Amino acid sequence: MKRKYSLFSRTAATVATGLIIFQLISILAIAMNIVFPLAQRSADDLAALLILSSQTWQASSEQNQQEFALHLLNKHGLKISSTTHPLQENQSNYPYLYFLRTALNSYLPESKHLQLTGNANNNFQVEFLHRGKIIHFDFHKSILGPKPVTALAWTLFAGFLATLIIAGLLARRITAPISRLVKAVRRIGQGEQAAELPETGGSELTELAQAFNQTSQQLHARRENQTVLLAGISHDLRSPLARMKMALGILAEQQSSPMIHKMERDIAEMDALIGSQLELAKAQEQELTKATHINPLLNDLIDGAEAREPGRLTLRIGSQCTINIAQVSLRRCLDNLINNALRYSGQSLVEVTCKQYHSTTYLNVRDRGPGIPEQLIDNIFRPFYRIESSRNRSTGGSGLGLAITRQLAETHGWQVAIKPRRGGGVSAWIIIKN
Amino acid sequence: MENNLSDALKHILITDDDPDLRELMSDYLSNSGYKVSSAGDGSAMRAVLAEQAIDLIILDLMLPGEDGLSLLRWTRAQNGPPIIIVSARGDETDRIVGLEMGADDYLAKPFSPRELLARVGAVLRRSQTHESTPKSDTFTLSFGPFLLHLDNHTLTSGADEVSLTAGEYNLLRVFLEHPNQVLSRDHLISLLKGYERSPYDRSIDIRVTRLRRKIEPQTSKPIYLRTVWGEGYLFATGTKDVV
Numbered sequence: 001m002k003r004k005y006s007l008f009s010r011t012a013a014t015v016a017t018g019l020i021i022f023q024l025i026s027i028l029a030i031a032m033n034i035v036f037p038l039a040q041r042s043a044d045d046l047a048a049l050l051i052l053s054s055q056t057w058q059a060s061s062e063q064n065q066q067e068f069a070l071h072l073l074n075k076h077g078l079k080i081s082s083t084t085h086p087l088q089e090n091q092s093n094y095p096y097l098y099f100l101r102t103a104l105n106s107y108l109p110e111s112k113h114l115q116l117t118g119n120a121n122n123n124f125q126v127e128f129l130h131r132g133k134i135i136h137f138d139f140h141k142s143i144l145g146p147k148p149v150t151a152l153a154w155t156l157f158a159g160f161l162a163t164l165i166i167a168g169l170l171a172r173r174i175t176a177p178i179s180r181l182v183k184a185v186r187r188i189g190q191g192e193q194a195a196e197l198p199e200t201g202g203s204e205l206t207e208l209a210q211a212f213n214q215t216s217q218q219l220h221a222r223r224e225n226q227t228v229l230l231a232g233i234s235h236d237l238r239s240p241l242a243r244m245k246m247a248l249g250i251l252a253e254q255q256s257s258p259m260i261h262k263m264e265r266d267i268a269e270m271d272a273l274i275g276s277q278l279e280l281a282k283a284q285e286q287e288l289t290k291a292t293h294i295n296p297l298l299n300d301l302i303d304g305a306e307a308r309e310p311g312r313l314t315l316r317i318g319s320q321c322t323i324n325i326a327q328v329s330l331r332r333c334l335d336n337l338i339n340n341a342l343r344y345s346g347q348s349l350v351e352v353t354c355k356q357y358h359s360t361t362y363l364n365v366r367d368r369g370p371g372i373p374e375q376l377i378d379n380i381f382r383p384f385y386r387i388e389s390s391r392n393r394s395t396g397g398s399g400l401g402l403a404i405t406r407q408l409a410e411t412h413g414w415q416v417a418i419k420p421r422r423g424g425g426v427s428a429w430i431i432i433k434n
Numbered sequence: 435m436e437n438n439l440s441d442a443l444k445h446i447l448i449t450d451d452d453p454d455l456r457e458l459m460s461d462y463l464s465n466s467g468y469k470v471s472s473a474g475d476g477s478a479m480r481a482v483l484a485e486q487a488i489d490l491i492i493l494d495l496m497l498p499g500e501d502g503l504s505l506l507r508w509t510r511a512q513n514g515p516p517i518i519i520v521s522a523r524g525d526e527t528d529r530i531v532g533l534e535m536g537a538d539d540y541l542a543k544p545f546s547p548r549e550l551l552a553r554v555g556a557v558l559r560r561s562q563t564h565e566s567t568p569k570s571d572t573f574t575l576s577f578g579p580f581l582l583h584l585d586n587h588t589l590t591s592g593a594d595e596v597s598l599t600a601g602e603y604n605l606l607r608v609f610l611e612h613p614n615q616v617l618s619r620d621h622l623i624s625l626l627k628g629y630e631r632s633p634y635d636r637s638i639d640i641r642v643t644r645l646r647r648k649i650e651p652q653t654s655k656p657i658y659l660r661t662v663w664g665e666g667y668l669f670a671t672g673t674k675d676v677v
Contacts, residue, residue: 238522238543239452245544246458253547264546271544279525304639308661310646311654328527331636 007178011171019163027156035148042144043099050126051107053080054135077143083136087115087127094118096144104128177205181212188216223284230281234274241267241274276400279332280383283407287326294321294354294361301331302352305338312342318355323434329408330430333416336401337365337428345369345425359434366427371420380418381406444558445487448472449479449505450494450520459492462547463554476500488515490558492550495521495532503535510536516561518553520545526636539624553624575610577658577671580649582610589648596648605641606649609659609669618666642667 053072057080060068072078097116104114104126113129122141127134177197184197197209245267252260295317302315334352341350345367353364372380379385384399402418409416415431446468450456453474460470471486473479475497482488491509495502506517516538521528524542532540538557541550575582579591587603589596598606608625609617617625622638642659650656660668 234522239455242520242522242543242545243452243455243458246455246462246547246550249547250458250462267544275525278523282525300636300640303643304636306653307639307642307646307667308663310643310656310661 006175008171008175011174012167015167015170016163019166020160023156023159023163027152027159030152030155035152038148039096039099040103043096043103046144047100047103047107049076049078050104050128050137051130053078053137054128054130057135058131058133077139079138081136081138082133083127084134086113086134087117087125087136089115089117094124095149096141097124100126173201177201177209181208184212184216188219226281230277234278237274238271241270273400276404280400280404280407283329283332283404284411286411287329289324289326289412291322292325292327294323294325297327297331298334298352298354301334301338305335305342309342312347312350313338314349314351316351316353318353321354321356321361323361323432325432326412329412330432333405333408333414333430334363334365336405337430340401341365341367341369341426341428348425361432361434363430363432364427366421366425368421368423368425371425372418374420377418377420381416443467443469444489445469445471446490446492446554447479447482447486447488447515448492449475449497449502450492451475451497452494459547459550463551466551468554474498476505479505483509483514489561490515490554491517492554493517493519493537495519495523503532506532506535506537516557518557520550542620549620552621556624575607577610577613577669578649582606598648599644601637601641602645602648605638606645609667610671613669613671616662616665616668621666 053068053076057065057068057072069080072080097118101114101116104116108114108128108130113127113134115127116124118124118141124139124141126137126139129135180197196213199206199209199213201209245264248260248263248267252264298315298317302313306313338350338352346369348368350365350367353362353366355362355364381402383403386399406416408414409430413433415429417429417431419427419429421427446463448456448459448463448470449472450459451474456472456474460472463470471482471488473482476499479491479493491514493502493505497505502519502521506519509515509517517536518539518541519532519537520541520543521532522543524540529540529542538560539553541553573583573585575584580596581590582588582603583590584607587598587600589598589603589606604626605622608622612625619638626638642661643653646653646656646659649658658670660670662668
């Protein structure tokens with residue numbers, strides 16, 4: 001699979017690449033047209049000064065020499081002396097020395113004793129043979145005046161810094177509205193009404209936000225209509241059903257027939273179906289959350305289920321905890337999972353556990369029944385989906401239990417997962433981030 | 435089946451917007467010995483109440499015009515007759531809301547005529563013996579080695595006392611008053627209505643388990659308080675002749 005890069009990193013990379021190429025070219029242009037000629041000129045000037053100084057120095061008397069040397073040191077930062085021991089040239093890669101050597105060579109075409117060194121402290125030494133004497137100069141880098149290389153380095157650094165900041169800001173400006181949109185779309189998917197997106201930014205983004213806000217309002221209205229419609233249908237279906245049950249009951253008192261019992265069961269089944277459908281519609285409504293001790297809630301739930309199937313449930317609670325939770329919805333969710341486990345796992349024991357890591361609560365219901373084939377797991381949350389009848393111990397259930405569970409979880413932002421259990425059976429999870 | 439012929443005919447008012455269902459209920463209740471009037475909406479109901487003495491109202495919640503809950507509130511404010519709500523909206527919250535607003539019973543549609551009759555009978559009986567002491571002559575009820583004392587609400591087994599909460603006591607008493615018959619949750623709720631304000635489905639299941647822990651020798655294989663799958667509970671007293 002091809003790796004997906006975020007829009008943010010792509011935008012940032014594009015902007016940064018463009019700016020960096022621009023910088024490199026301008027740096028090159030500045031170096032070629034300003035820095036090198038400037039260095040050359042400066043080296044030329046210094047070379048001329050050195051030659052001139054050595055001539056003056058040699059032509060002066062000994063007393064004048066000292067005076068001149070002092071003057072040179074004070075005025076130009078140059079220390080002049082003559083020596084008999086030629087300087088050992090070291091491998092210095094200071095670029096200025098290259099220009100200085102070229103300049104000096106042009107003034108001293110015959111000299112074979114031209115030696116230049118520089119050390120880490122930016123002290124330079126220059127020696128050359130002039131009129132039979134080796135003249136030695138010491139000077140510090142600071143006398144060179146303008147520092148084009150330093151300037152260039154600073155420019156480069158500032159350029160890179162600006163590039164990073166601009167690229168980051170620009171990319172964020174483009175992607176931030178999109179991230180907001182993604183979040184809003186998610187909320188809609190979870191059945192909430194998404195908060196209105198701010199209709200600001202570039203014209204394209206404003207348009208997108210407007211379109212989104214409109215669509216979200218329409219969706220919300222439609223969903224409300226659907227809930228109202230479902231409630232209406234159920235009420236309308238229950239009226240004829242109520243008449244049928246009433247009439248059938250009266251009939252049963254006048255004559256007995258096995259058909260009557262069958263019809264009563266059919267009516268009960270239809271009624272249960274309508275009830276589940278209503279519950280599914282209701283599961284889309286957000287319930288208020290309340291700080292709740294999870295232990296008594298689970299104890300009640302287990303005791304309630306235990307009444308139906310005594311001796312088949314165990315409860316383990318890992319930690320005492322209070323969570324902010326929609327109580328009724330959580331009880332419905334867990335009740336559905338527990339009922340499923342009791343119904344489909346033969347006579348096996350059903351374990352319910354509750355653990356908390358950091359601020360996340362993990363509720364688990366697991367059994368040792370026949371389990372669910374892995375390829376069918378994706379389907380079981382679909383309304384009215386049933387795994388082959390062999391799993392059905394009794395026909396009970398509307399086929400909407402897990403659909404309701406998932407709807408409730410989605411509405412309240414919990415995660416529900418059902419997985420095959422190692423060693424056989426099913427393990428169902430509700431994960432609640434507090 | 436109820437036999438009300440000994441008393442003066444009780445007068446029941448049915449308020450439901452479905453004419454066919456109204457007719458079915460009205461026929462059935464008349465045949466069972468009640469006098470029945472019916473109304474299709476709130477204003478018709480008020481008209482009947484203004485003219486006749488009514489002993490019980492059967493009230494649908496979804497009505498054209500003024501809805502059932504507001505009629506319920508109005509009747510309560512008038513100190514009117516007891517009310518049984520019949521509604522297509524029957525989940526726990528709806529029931530609790532109805533009962534807490536002052537209904538005497540709540541019946542979810544669809545219901546069977548026998549259940550309607552039983553509830554009507556129970557509510558009428560309660561409103562009649564209202565404030566009188568419990569009707570049982572004996573002050574203890576027994577099962578297995580246990581004795582339930584109705585005077586001081588305690589349960590004893592030999593010399594030991596088994597501590598019960600008020601809710602558990604009420605449920606056990608209801609079971610002991612209807613031994614060896616299957617009781618659905620709905621039926622249990624209506625029976626408990628005689629003792630508490632608003633029992634609801636889940637609380638019954640929870641109480642059953644907690645009672646089992648106190649009275650069953652082995653909770654996983656209950657011998658007294660048995661589950662009848664898909665129908666409800668049955669209390670087997672085993673030795674019921676020992677009173």
